[in-house]
Amino acid sequence: xxxxxxxxxxxxxxxxxxxxxxxxxxxxxxxxxxxxxxxxxxxxxxxxxxxxxxxxxxxxxxxxxxxxxxxxxxxxxxxxxxxxxxxxxxxxxxxxxxxxxxxxxxxxxxxxxxxxxxxxxxxxxxxxxxxxxxxxxxxxxxxxxxxxxxxxxxxxxxxxxxxxxxxxxxxxxxxxxxxxxxxxxxxxxxxxxxxxxxxxxxxxxxxxxxxxxxxxxxxxxxxxxxxxxxxxxxxxxxxxxxxxx
Amino acid sequence: xxxxxxxxxxxxxxxxxxxxxxxxxxxxxxxxxxxxxxxxxxxxxxxxxxxxxxxxxxxxxxxxxxxxxxxxxxxxxxxxxxxxxxxxxxxxxxxxxxxxxxxxxxxxxxxxxxxxxxxxxxxxxxxxxxxxxxxxxxxxxxxxxxxxxxxxxxxxxxxxxxxxxxxxxxxxxxxxxxxxxxxxxxxxxxxxxxxxxxxxxxxxxxxxxxxxxxxxxxxxxxxxxxxxxxxxxxxxxxxxxxxxxxxxxxxxxxxxxxxxxxxxxxxxxxxxxxxxxxxxxxxxxxxxxxxxxxxxxxxxxxxxxxxxxxxxxxxxxxxxxxxxxxxxxxxxxxxxxxxxxxxxxxxxxxxxxxxxxxxxxxxxxxxxxxxxxxxxxxxxxxxxxxxxxxxxxxxxxxxxxxxxxxxxx
Numbered sequence: 001x002x003x004x005x006x007x008x009x010x011x012x013x014x015x016x017x018x019x020x021x022x023x024x025x026x027x028x029x030x031x032x033x034x035x036x037x038x039x040x041x042x043x044x045x046x047x048x049x050x051x052x053x054x055x056x057x058x059x060x061x062x063x064x065x066x067x068x069x070x071x072x073x074x075x076x077x078x079x080x081x082x083x084x085x086x087x088x089x090x091x092x093x094x095x096x097x098x099x100x101x102x103x104x105x106x107x108x109x110x111x112x113x114x115x116x117x118x119x120x121x122x123x124x125x126x127x128x129x130x131x132x133x134x135x136x137x138x139x140x141x142x143x144x145x146x147x148x149x150x151x152x153x154x155x156x157x158x159x160x161x162x163x164x165x166x167x168x169x170x171x172x173x174x175x176x177x178x179x180x181x182x183x184x185x186x187x188x189x190x191x192x193x194x195x196x197x198x199x200x201x202x203x204x205x206x207x208x209x210x211x212x213x214x215x216x217x218x219x220x221x222x223x224x225x226x227x228x229x230x231x232x233x234x235x236x237x238x239x240x241x242x243x244x245x
Numbered sequence: 246x247x248x249x250x251x252x253x254x255x256x257x258x259x260x261x262x263x264x265x266x267x268x269x270x271x272x273x274x275x276x277x278x279x280x281x282x283x284x285x286x287x288x289x290x291x292x293x294x295x296x297x298x299x300x301x302x303x304x305x306x307x308x309x310x311x312x313x314x315x316x317x318x319x320x321x322x323x324x325x326x327x328x329x330x331x332x333x334x335x336x337x338x339x340x341x342x343x344x345x346x347x348x349x350x351x352x353x354x355x356x357x358x359x360x361x362x363x364x365x366x367x368x369x370x371x372x373x374x375x376x377x378x379x380x381x382x383x384x385x386x387x388x389x390x391x392x393x394x395x396x397x398x399x400x401x402x403x404x405x406x407x408x409x410x411x412x413x414x415x416x417x418x419x420x421x422x423x424x425x426x427x428x429x430x431x432x433x434x435x436x437x438x439x440x441x442x443x444x445x446x447x448x449x450x451x452x453x454x455x456x457x458x459x460x461x462x463x464x465x466x467x468x469x470x471x472x473x474x475x476x477x478x479x480x481x482x483x484x485x486x487x488x489x490x491x492x493x494x495x496x497x498x499x500x501x502x503x504x505x506x507x508x509x510x511x512x513x514x515x516x517x518x519x520x521x522x523x524x525x526x527x528x529x530x531x532x533x534x535x536x537x538x539x540x541x542x543x544x545x546x547x548x549x550x551x552x553x554x555x556x557x558x559x560x561x562x563x564x565x566x567x568x569x570x571x572x573x574x575x576x577x578x579x580x581x582x583x584x585x586x587x588x589x590x591x592x593x594x595x596x597x598x599x600x601x602x603x604x605x606x607x608x609x610x611x612x613x614x615x616x617x618x619x620x621x622x623x624x625x626x627x628x629x630x631x632x633x634x635x636x637x638x639x640x641x642x643x644x645x646x647x648x649x650x651x652x653x654x
Contacts, residue, residue: 060567060647081571088569099564099651103261113568115250160568 007167007199008034008057013066015052015222026052028222029066034201036167039194039232041202041213049222051172054203058091058170059083071167088117092161096173098153100145106132106156107141113164131159135189151182158189168199175209187212187235248581251574255582258554266586269550272543273590273630274597277623279536281598284619286605287529289612294525298518300438300447302378304344304484305515308336308474308491311508326469327508332498333474340494342487344479347374350458350472356400356451357423358410365406367424367451369458369472375401375435377477380447385418385433388454396456400424401433403450427461429453484515543590544630551583551638562642563650576643583635584628591627595620 015027026049034040044050055061056068059075062083068075071090075083087093092113100109110128119127132138135155145153154174161169171190175183191212194200202213210216211233218226259266310327330348337346350369355362368374372387388399402410402417411417417431438447453462463471478487488511495509555562562575599620602613 055648058567060651081573084566084569084571087567093567095651099560099567101561101564112565116565116569116571116574118247164569 005036006033007036007038007071008032008201009067009069010056010063011067011069013056013063013068015049015056015061016064025222027056027063030219030222030224031066032217032224032227034168034199036199037194037197039191039200039202039212039214041204041210041216042219043204043207043210043216044219044225045205048219050203050219052222053219054170054172054201057168057201058093059086084116088113089164090167092164092166092169094154094157094161094169094171094174096176098145098150098157098177100153100156100160102146103144105142105144106137106148106159109145109156110160110163112160117164127163128159131163132156134162135159149182150178151185154178154182154186155189158186158193162193162198166198168201169193170201170203172203173205174202175204175206180208183209184235191232191235251577251581252585254578255585258558258582259585265550269546270586270590270593272546273540273587273627274543274594276536276540276543276630277591277594277627278597278601279539280533280623280626281595281615281620282601282605282613283532283536284529285598285602285613285615286611287525287532288614288616288619289606290528291522291525292614293612294518294521297439298514298521299379301514301518302475302477303376304478304481304487305377306476306478306484306487306491307349307512307514308476308495309510309512310470310473311510326467326471327499328470328474328495329468330470331468332495333470335494335498336474336476336491340487340490342478342483342490344477345373345377346474346476347371347377348455348470348472349374349475350455350463350470352462354424354451354462356406356410358417358420361410363406363409365403365449365451367453367458367462369453369455369462370475371455374452374475377475380438381436382433383436384416385431387433393454393456396460397454398427398429398457398461399432399454400429401435401452402431403435403448403452404437405446405448406451407431407434424451424453425462478515481515484513488513540626540630543627544587544634547583547586547631548634548638550586551579551635552641554582555579555638555642558642559645559650559653562645563647563653566645566647567651572643575645576639579639579642580632580635583639584631587627587631587635588624591624594627595623598623 010030010032013027013030014025017024017026030053042050042053052061056063057070059070062075062078070086073086075086078086101112107125107128110131111124114124114127129138129141132141135158137152137155137159140148140152145156148156158169169190174190175186178186187209190200190202194214202209204210212235214232215227215229217224308328333346333348336343347370352367353364354367355364356367371393372389375382375387382401383404385401387401388397391397392399400422407417410422411420417434420431422429422431435448435450459467476487476491478484491511492507496507499508501508565575599615602615605611606613
């Protein structure tokens with residue numbers, strides 16, 4: 001069983017996809033523990049299984065074999081509805097391509113998880129505003145995604161992940177579509193979240209980005225190849241006035 | 246997620262593609278509009294037939310004398326007087342299925358006022374005649390038993406006759422007319438009734454007491470009733486029974502042996518009326534089913550667009566699922582979208598149908614009748630179309646795998 005300070009426990013997790021007649025072994029037995037408040041980078045080439053690992057940790061997918069415990073709860077045989085609830089309350093996602101709803105204001109994008117959590121309108125507005133202020137977009141509440149820069153869109157996505165006060169934030173190549181300066185800003189934001197006690201798991205293939213994590217996992221051919229802990233580099237965000245509008 | 250929020254999300258999604266949403270609803274609009282207009286036409290035709298039969302009389306049966314047979318030449322019904330006044334009294338008083346009965350003695354006569362004259366159908370009858378025919382008075386009233394007994398020279402005019410003799414703006418009650426040169430006093434004018442189911446003008450008539458008719462118009466009292474007997478049954482369902490009772494009563498009274506043909510004829514006009522009703526009912530059904538087919542086509546249009554919409558918004562569905570939407574939330578979202586489309590279409594269609602029905606009535610003088618229950622059914626039906634044709638796309642959306650949905654390009 002998980003210790004109190006352990007959030008994620010994977011025990012010999014395998015994942016097999018069927019693509020027509022071919023079986024694809026995306027994960028071939030991964031065992032892993034992630035402590036609360038840790039900042040973990042998962043690295044690997046494309047097709048290594050890192051995305052599958054992240055999908056399982058994020059309860060978007062279920063392991064074929066092996067057990068997965070998130071926040072003390074075994075995820076194995078849960079229904080789609082219960083998985084949706086766990087994603088809603090415990091997990092926050094940040095994607096490479098932001099995945100914001102088009103023609104919908106920043107405020108409403110951030111409110112989306114709260115809509116499915118049946119939070120009242122007033123409370124929803126307040127919490128979305130707070131989350132956007134926390135990522136430095138308190139003055140962009142009514143902007144639509146096409147009125148925002150890439151970095152700002154990713155901040156909105158991070159605010160959306162934060163708004164339900166999740167235990168863990170999963171970011172899949174969050175800087176993949178951003179220039180290096182903006183990437184730095186986003187990483188600084190993730191480090192700040194990590195300091196506030198949220199567990200952050202970051203999937204990336206860039207070692208530049210992975211250096212900001214306290215722990216780096218390397219996945220290869222569906223197996224955990226290395227697990228290193230080292231003092232992270234500190235991401236320093238450029239001063240806000242240099243930011244492109 | 247509450248229904249109001251779901252509806253808001255659905256409405257916004259639809260407003261994002263205004264033209265497409267409009268074109269999609271058009272199918273339903275035309276379908277519902279067609280249903281409303283077609284049923285209005287069918288019901289209007291039915292009501293017109295009903296009204297003309299209503300003016301003919303309530304649950305009416307007509308008893309006429311038999312055919313004459315002289316030297317090999319057979320006359321028509323009524324050519325041989327076989328009905329007697331005693332027969333009439335027996336029908337009136339002895340049969341349980343008979344509500345009222347009145348004689349109808351008819352002949353054409355010239356009717357003359359002070360400065361006009363007009364040839365019309367003069368009918369001799371009893372006061373019950375007006376109740377059987379369901380004819381109302383616009384001025385004055387019917388004659389009563391006193392006038393019957395005394396053979397009073399009083400006359401009730403139909404609207405056409407009153408207008409021909411006295412003009413439109415004169416009240417003829419109390420004025421004198423002459424029928425076959427005998428002076429009569431006008432005591433009432435019948436309300437305008439229009440045409441019979443066979444195109445005869447119901448208003449071209451003058452009604453006098455049957456006693457007066459026999460004595461003054463026809464000439465000579467007789468044992469035989471030289472005309473027809475109008476009978477109204479106690480209810481529409483009882484007309485068949487009344488017909489049987491009259492037939493057996495008259496056969497008995499005329500001492501007809503078994504196997505001998507009737508020397509009279511009983512016509513059940515309610516049956517004729519219901520046959521007419523059935524044919525207009527068939528017309529309504531035909532029109533409505535053609536309209537329903539277009540509603541079905543509208544539904545298919547909705548399904549088509551909803552499937553496109555689900556495909557287009559696969560990523561959105563993935564995002565919603567990732568942040569915690571359950572399959573039923575996605576199902577509800579798309580179902581409400583389809584429902585919104587179809588109900589909007591239904592409401593616009595109702596408006597269109599009402600306008601179309603009114604225009605048809607105005608331009609082509611078609612009788613149309615809007616039935617509120619049909620309007621309600623059309624709206625409910627269009628909502629049902631939305632649910633039925635929205636269900637498949639919505640289920641498809643709700644069953645998407647969140648990972649595939651997020652990866653969808």
